[in-house]
Amino acid sequence: MTTSGTTTRPATARPRETLSARGSRFLNRYSMAVALVLVVVVFALTTKGILLRDQNISNLVVQNGYILILAIGMVMVIIGGHIDLSVGSIAGFAGAAAAILMVQYQVPWWLALILSLVVGGLAGAFQGFWVAYAKVPSFIVTLAGMLIFRGLTIALIGARNIGNLPEPFVFLGAGYVSTGAESGPDLLTLAIGVLIVAGIVGWQVVSRRRRTRHGEKPGSTVVFVAGLVVVSAAILWLSYSLASFRGLPVVLIILVVLGVGYTVLMTRTVIGRHIYAVGSNRQTAQLSGVKDRRIDFFLFVNMGVLAALAGVIITARLNLATSGGGTGLELEAIAAAFVGGAAVAGGTGSIAGALVGGLTIGIINNGMSIMGLGTQWQQTVLGVVVLLFVAFDIWNKGRRTRR
Amino acid sequence: MEPTDLLxxxxxxxxxxxxxxxxxxTIDLRRDxxxxxxxxxxxxxxxxxxxxxGVYPHGSFTGEIRLDGEAVEMNGIAESEDRxxxxxxxxxxxxxxxxxxENIYLGNEVRGRLGLIDWEETRRRAAGLLATVGLNENPSTLVAELxxxxxxxxxxAKAFSKDVRILILDEPTSALTDEESEHLLGLIAELKQRGIAxxxxxxxxxxxERIADRVTVIRDGAVVETLPKAEITQARIIRGMVGRDINHLFPERxxxxxxxxxxxxxAWSVQDAADPSRRRVRDxxxxxxxxxxxxxCGLMGAGRTELALSVFGRSYGSGFSGDVFVDGVKRDVSTVSKAIAAGIAYVTEDRKTLGLHLDDDVVQNIALPSLPRLRRRGFVDEDAEIGAANAFKESMRIKTPSIFAPVxxxxxxxxxxxxxxRWIFTDPRVLILDEPTRGIDVGAKFEIYTIIQELAASGKSVVFISSELPELLGMCxxxxxxxxxxxxxxxxxxxATPEKLMELMTLERTSDDD
Structure with missing residues (x-):
């Protein structure tokens, strides 16, 4: 645009502002991906390439899978304007329950899985009741929940270490899917990678067409294509890397299914849109017929089930349940959501953002431990990273709204 | 420039x-x-x-500000208040x-010995200030209760505690009833007598028209004209503001x-939300x-908004009694979604905090109450909602760079x-509009009025709540x-005449007291 003359009406000036606002929103979204790439590059260099070795890639996925599952539920809770501090305790409780059911009571592994998810759902419903219907702030309710469910976990399992879990159960957390062929990269893993790329490209093209059809000016085609190429290349490379190690981790399959499913839930269904509406402005949502209490209740039940799933996966991966399982995971999940662009005030955030945020944190952790930094420095660095990410986000938004 | 100019x-x-x-x-403000x-x-x-x-500090703009003939530089509200x-x-x-x-002296606390706050003195001075502005309340009353x-x-009163010389009031009466506005305007005139411009x-x-000694009209960031007292009429001001004559404030009937x-x-009755012993709407x-x-019509506290909100899914109040019929059928309106389903729509008086999701785009805002209806095989039909937003953008002439811009x-x-x-899209039978033109400029008001007339002409029923009698007289x-x-x-x-309505609005109908 040319510089406006003295006769320019503010009315015609508005679109200009909006363009720059959009630009910064774009930058905001883009910056997340840039940050991830940056983190990968930095740690690939500092670890002399170990970060990107096939085995390490596979480890990264398996080690962070359960945090990412928690991050999905957590970002939804945060979008709805709440917080959940209890997920680590619920994960520990559900994991311990599953182990005890299988080892002590000889319950079949699949039933134990289902029952522990139900336990998580009930724990979530308990908290959801207090938040939604008794109107106790979620911070307090889940702080109490954190203590309650950790306490119950200790009561349940005591000082025991319950191990030797059934093989199919362990498979959930530590298993790989492959064709089992001895030589060369696993073809099944590669095929799934290609399918996912095809799916993403197809979906992006269709939704871009839809928006264009409805009169929105499409963004630059170059940027669009370049973005798709980068993402596709990354996924193909990831699947090749996994294929060259052991195949597709079961955790990754669970994660992809959940990621896609919840993204659809949040963006394309009424309940998802209502979650955003409640978090963004509760009163307006109420006056638009949104049943905000039901939304609150749902969020915590959902979080409880996902926490239980994460707990099961942790227990399965370690092939061990202890009273301390899942401790501190709530903070990692919360950090993932905020690093991934969710706002403390609610109403903003995305499943994809939380996953990228969680992955970024996971890579930083992983990279630092390969470098041989002790946990003391890992924690310190991580704290600084979370702080800087959120500060940048706030600065970026402020720049957008300031006049 | 005359030396008597204050600012x-x-x-x-x-x-x-x-x-x-x-x-x-360039503007100037004389004393008194x-x-x-x-x-x-x-x-x-x-x-x-x-x-x-001083919100925009010295240096962030060009030009100068002179107070009592001397150039001043102000960086921040604190410095302007000092002056x-x-x-x-x-x-x-x-x-x-x-x-x-506490509010009056917030940031300007009355200190006693040891630098501690002297509450006795604070309340005493506050009471004096309240008397000055004609507010008969206890200084210890919480502001939330006012x-x-x-x-x-x-x-x-807070401004007075700071030795105010120039009082700037931005839309001071937009949320006030006629009675309250009257009091405020009287107060401003009184302040003038005491030398506060x-x-x-x-x-x-x-x-x-009533209160101003001069009117400076601004259009597109520049002063168009400054009218002396003798020339101040509504029509004259409007002409200056929009750059043309507006003969009709309201669309033709x-x-x-x-x-x-x-x-x-x-027989609709509603009790207060916080204090169920107080009746807000009676029979x-x-x-x-x-x-x-x-x-x-009604003065502030008359229960107009409370009536509307309570009918719209019990969104206000407690202890409801009475019935609501739509098209002759008794309907359950106990929740907002049931009220919407019954064909009722309510457009709030508080657009920014109750009416819109400001960070969300036009599409999402228009679609929100209609989402359950837009569901196809479990998913929200995006084509339908985007199509609707585009259609409304056209028909309502919504000026927005894009329907994907945040509202x-x-x-x-x-x-x-x-x-x-948003509410027309729910296809209601009746629209309850609560102060639909609050905080909207003249040109846009006319457009809103036209839309309301068109809604009625299309067979909808419209309930129009307003604190501005001319608006009701022009539209209803x-x-x-x-x-x-x-x-x-x-x-x-x-x-209907303003006098007759005012009489009804202040009529004491003595009935059974609680």
Missing amino acids: EMRGITKDFQGVKALDGV EVLAICGENGAGKSTLMKVLS GIVIIHQELALTSTMSIA SVGKQQLVEI SIIISHKLNEI VEKSVGDEVLRVQ AHLVARAGEIVGI GQLSGGNQQKVVLS DRIVAMHEGEITGELPIDQ
């Missing part, structure tokens, strides 16, 4: 990233006068006042959980037939027919069109008056 702003230019919000604006600044939304009034009050320039914003800046006295009108007076920004031209009864509210009967615009970026008038679209077919929770009477439009 002079000369050649003020302020731009935002190359866009000039103010372009060489009330200066009104008029202009449409976006004309630059608020920006000018932010320059004057006696106090601005009272449209959105009141009081802390609702603190008392009146009406908006009274809160405004507390703001003015005021600058008023207001869309209520009738008030400006169209010939239309009023049809069958659509909404019937019967109200209200009927609205197809194609009819029914006005509801927070739109002007007040366009935001209101989005809210109206029938006007119902409320006073302290009761409907005190109604007049068909050909019999």
